[in-house]
Amino acid sequence: MEEQMAKIDLSNISHTYNPLDPKPTYALNPFSMTWENGKRYAILGPSGCGKTTMLNIVSGLVRPSKGEILFDETPVTDLKTEDRNIAQVFQFPVIYNTMTVYDNLAFPLRCREFTKEKIEERVKAVSDTLNLSSFLNSPARKLTADQKQLISLGRGLVREDVAAVLMDEPLTVIDPDLKFRLRRNLKEINEQYKTTLVYVTHDQNEAMTFAENIIVMDQGEIVQVGLPKDLFEKPKTTFVGYFIGSPAMNIFHSTVSSDHEVKIHDTTIKTNSNLGNLKDKNVKLGIRSEFIELAEKERSNTVKIKLTRVEDFGNFKLLTGKMGDLVVKSKVEREKPIPEGDLNLYFPPEKCCVYSDEKLV
Amino acid sequence: MSKFYTFLKYFFITFWTVFVVAPFLWAVSTSFKDFQSVNSKVTYIPWLDFEPTLEGWRVLIKSPAKGGVDIVEPYFNSIFVTCTASLISIVLGTLAAYALSRFTFKAGFVRNNDITFFFISQRIMPPIVLSIPFFIFLSTIGLLDSLLGLVVVYIVLLMPIAVWIMVDFFNRVPKELDETALIDGCNPYQAFYKVVLPNSIPGLIVAGMFCIIFGWIDFFFAFILTFTEVQLLPVKVVALNSSITPWWSLSASALVSVAPLIIVAFIVERYLSKGNLSGALK
Numbered sequence: 001m002e003e004q005m006a007k008i009d010l011s012n013i014s015h016t017y018n019p020l021d022p023k024p025t026y027a028l029n030p031f032s033m034t035w036e037n038g039k040r041y042a043i044l045g046p047s048g049c050g051k052t053t054m055l056n057i058v059s060g061l062v063r064p065s066k067g068e069i070l071f072d073e074t075p076v077t078d079l080k081t082e083d084r085n086i087a088q089v090f091q092f093p094v095i096y097n098t099m100t101v102y103d104n105l106a107f108p109l110r111c112r113e114f115t116k117e118k119i120e121e122r123v124k125a126v127s128d129t130l131n132l133s134s135f136l137n138s139p140a141r142k143l144t145a146d147q148k149q150l151i152s153l154g155r156g157l158v159r160e161d162v163a164a165v166l167m168d169e170p171l172t173v174i175d176p177d178l179k180f181r182l183r184r185n186l187k188e189i190n191e192q193y194k195t196t197l198v199y200v201t202h203d204q205n206e207a208m209t210f211a212e213n214i215i216v217m218d219q220g221e222i223v224q225v226g227l228p229k230d231l232f233e234k235p236k237t238t239f240v241g242y243f244i245g246s247p248a249m250n251i252f253h254s255t256v257s258s259d260h261e262v263k264i265h266d267t268t269i270k271t272n273s274n275l276g277n278l279k280d281k282n283v284k285l286g287i288r289s290e291f292i293e294l295a296e297k298e299r300s301n302t303v304k305i306k307l308t309r310v311e312d313f314g315n316f317k318l319l320t321g322k323m324g325d326l327v328v329k330s331k332v333e334r335e336k337p338i339p340e341g342d343l344n345l346y347f348p349p350e351k352c353c354v355y356s357d358e359k360l361v
Numbered sequence: 362m363s364k365f366y367t368f369l370k371y372f373f374i375t376f377w378t379v380f381v382v383a384p385f386l387w388a389v390s391t392s393f394k395d396f397q398s399v400n401s402k403v404t405y406i407p408w409l410d411f412e413p414t415l416e417g418w419r420v421l422i423k424s425p426a427k428g429g430v431d432i433v434e435p436y437f438n439s440i441f442v443t444c445t446a447s448l449i450s451i452v453l454g455t456l457a458a459y460a461l462s463r464f465t466f467k468a469g470f471v472r473n474n475d476i477t478f479f480f481i482s483q484r485i486m487p488p489i490v491l492s493i494p495f496f497i498f499l500s501t502i503g504l505l506d507s508l509l510g511l512v513v514v515y516i517v518l519l520m521p522i523a524v525w526i527m528v529d530f531f532n533r534v535p536k537e538l539d540e541t542a543l544i545d546g547c548n549p550y551q552a553f554y555k556v557v558l559p560n561s562i563p564g565l566i567v568a569g570m571f572c573i574i575f576g577w578i579d580f581f582f583a584f585i586l587t588f589t590e591v592q593l594l595p596v597k598v599v600a601l602n603s604s605i606t607p608w609w610s611l612s613a614s615a616l617v618s619v620a621p622l623i624i625v626a627f628i629v630e631r632y633l634s635k636g637n638l639s640g641a642l643k
Contacts, residue, residue, distance in 0.1 A: 061540050081543040094541045098559040111546030155545060 006071040006163040008035040008058065008196070013067035015053055027053045030066065031222045033215070035164065038194035040187070042211030044201060046243070050220040051200045055166045058198075059086040071163050082111075087156035088166040092173065093148035095140045101127075102136040105154045112159070126154045129185055146174040153182075157189060164196035171206070183210050204244050216240050232288070233351070238358045241286045247318065247329050250292070251355075254285045262354060265324050267303045271352040273361045284355040289318070291351035292330040295344040302344040303328070310338055319343070385616075392417045392612035399608050417609030421617070432597050432614055439577065439594035440621070442508055446515030447572035451565065453516070454523025459553060461524070462531035463539065477528050480521040488581050491517075499586055506590045514582050519572040526571065530564030531557070563632070570629045574622060594618055 010033045016024040028050045035041055043051045056062035058069060060081035069077050076084055087108070096104050105126060109119045127133045130150045135143060140151055149170065156165045171179045187210065190197050201207050207214050208228045216224045216231065216239075224236040235241040241249030254262040254269070256278045261268050262285050269285060295302045305321030305328050312334070319330045321343060330345055332338070354361040390405060393413035404410035423429020457480075460466075461473050495514055496505070504510030534557060542552035558565075583593035592600075598614045601607060 059544055061543070080548075081540070082546050082548050086544060088541070088544045090537045090541070092535075092537070094535065094537045096538075096556055096560070098562075108545035111551070152541070155541070 006196075007037045007073075008164060009068075009070040009073070010034070010054075010058070011068045011070065013054075013057060013064045013069070015050075015057060015062065015064045015066075019065055024065075026220050028057075028064075029220045032067075033222065033225065035196055035198065038190070038196055039213060040190050040197045040199070040211045041213050041215060042199045042201060042207035043215045043217060044204060044207040044243070045217035045223075046202060049217045051217055052168055054217075055088065055168055055198065055200060058164070059088045059166055060084045061088075085159075085161065085163050086166060087159060087162045087164070089149075089152050089156045089168065089170045091169040093145060093152045095143075095148045095151050097139075097141040099140055100137055101132060101140050101143070101151060104140045104151050105132075105136075105158050108155050108159050122158050122160070126158045129157070129189070130154050130182075146178060149173050150182075157195075160193060160195075162195060164198055166198045166200075168200045169202070170199075186210070204246075216243065218243070234353060234360065235286065236360045238284060238286060238355050241353070241355075245288060245290075247289055247331075249286045249288055249353075250328055252285045252326050254283055256281050256283055256354075260349075264303065264326065267323075269303070269347055269352060270301050270349045271354055272350050273352070273354040275354060275361060278356055278361065281356065283361070284358070286353040286355060287347050287351055289329040289331045291348055292328070293346040293348070294330070294332055294336060294338075295346040298344050299346070301349060302346045305343050305345055307338070307341065307343050321345070388612040388615055391608050392610075392616060394609050396605075396609075414609075417607070417613045420607075420610045421614055430597070430601055430610065430614075432594065432617070435592045435594045435597040436617070438508060438591060442511045442515060442593060443573055443576035446512050446519055446576050447569060449512070449516050450519035450523045450572050451569055454520045454568065455527050455558075455561075455565065457520075458524050458527030459531055459557070461528050462534075463536065477524065480524040483517065483521045484525075488518075492582070492585050495582065495586060505586060506588045508591055510586060511583065511591070511593070514586060515576050515579070518579070518582070519576055522571045522575060523568045526568040527561070527564055530561055530568075534560055566629055566632055570625060573625055577622060 010031070012030055012032055013028060014026055014030040015028040016026045018024050043054065045051055053062060057064045060076075060079060064077065067077075068075055071084075096107060099107070102123060105123045106119045109122060114122075123136070124133075127136055130153065132147070132150055132154060135147065140148065143151070153167075153170060156162070156167070171182060174182065183206070186197060186199075189195060199207070199210055201210075212227070213225060214228060214231055215222060218237075218239050224231060224240050231240060231244050235244060235249060238249075238251055241251060252264045254264045256275045257263045257268060258279075259274065259276045260272070261270050262275070262283060263269070264285060271285070275283075298304065303323055305323045307319060307321045309320040311318040311320070315334060316331045317334055317336070317338065319332060319338065321328050321330070328345065390407065391399065393407055393415070394404070394411055395414045395416055398404050398411035407413040420429040421432050424431050461477055464473075466473050466476060495517075499505040499510045499514070502510075504513065538560065539549075539552050539557055542556040543549070547555060578595065579593075580595040580599070583596050584599075587593065587596065595618070598611070598618060601611055601614060
């Protein structure tokens, strides 16, 4: 069997579902991106941000209004879905009701005219991975919802030669325990067969644990592409800061006071950003609650807050305090004693992100 | 309360059963009577109340030359016309319905729903509106008083039913099913007949049942568009009546006329009760 996995290039893609409208609304704004062969990607974003449209464009179910798709430098924009060699798994299980589990798993291979021996071998391998071996001869419609979703997943994984397996929130219907095991299985499959996996989700934990690269989307726009660490430490927009991490990033309205400093109310905070040409402008200061430290006394880069709530999460404590009308959240170690009343919190300059027009400076 | 409810339930079921079955029993008993037993005193039970005779049944297969009415040929004509027209309607109707369910059509102000409604509107019209156009149409192409002409007319009558039922059915088959088939490597035609169609068998059966029923029971067009060459069963049964109503052969012919529908009903009921109507998704 010849290896057919491919690098996938999305070049200047944009899409609208009402192209004839004089003012079309874009489900996807123009973007370019490359999916490297054999990597794991997660597309993360709230519902309706264009994640599914992007997958459908790659699999050929939707033809982009503009732009080009290339598999290994070969344009495939006009190629039909069935000729593209992409596997796609939808959010809800789609199974062929009239067939047995075996026939369901064998269907993609039969459509591509594989030999009987090869089909048997692949179906066996995949059904072992997915714990479906004992059901192979049952009618697919008799299975439970999560088993049905395993079949959908299996139909994607059964073809070794696919350019990529696209998964659209595939584990929504599966219970948490199995979810965890399946995610690990998917990782193993990716490492073993070097299949490119693209995983759409709105669950950041799922994205963070699964993918090497995360693509964050919002309102048809790709906001940031990067490693989980980058997304966490240096969110490119305030949206990413809100969306990634729990609790969301602390964001404060502030004013630039000097080249490296901003003012929140009357407190001056030093940052590592170069703010030279933003003097006196209104910006936002963002800092993760994980990076805020308790300070024993007032010093530079500390803010004074009134403690309003302490929540014990077992492995950490979440402090919520007020600085005037601004809410500050800070995660501290469980063992750390929390003084009563007013607190001083230290903002490390290297962890402070400054946003102008919602974008990282 | 629940006892009262059970009583009510069984009461109505019993009432309804009697209501439905009584005419059949009456027809069965009448079909074995002769002139004497029908016209003298009221009788119900064979051998006790009256002497049963097969005469009512015999005339149905005797040729007119020997004093019979011979409904055999019209019977087979009806079977042929109904089955052919139903089959063609189902094939064409299913294809049309699939297209209407999956693709977006646009011509001026006309959209998919308007096209679907156009099909259904053919059934909303009183049939008499269509009788003159059909008559002129068939006589122009020389198919008046022929089986083929009837098949053509019945396709026009039955296809809207097929389209109507199948559009609704396909709309409930998730489009992800077709998409999955495409992703798995089918072309659109294979996706339709390998995946969507097998999933739609319950819908096909329901549509087929309606086509057969409406085709089989049609009297109006069979009466208007045929004369001497070809006769369909409903017309022939009506023609049995004369100045002395032959209740016995009318009853017998009524029973043989509904027999195919009863068989169809039993087959369909068995199939549908297997739970195959459940959705393909989730």
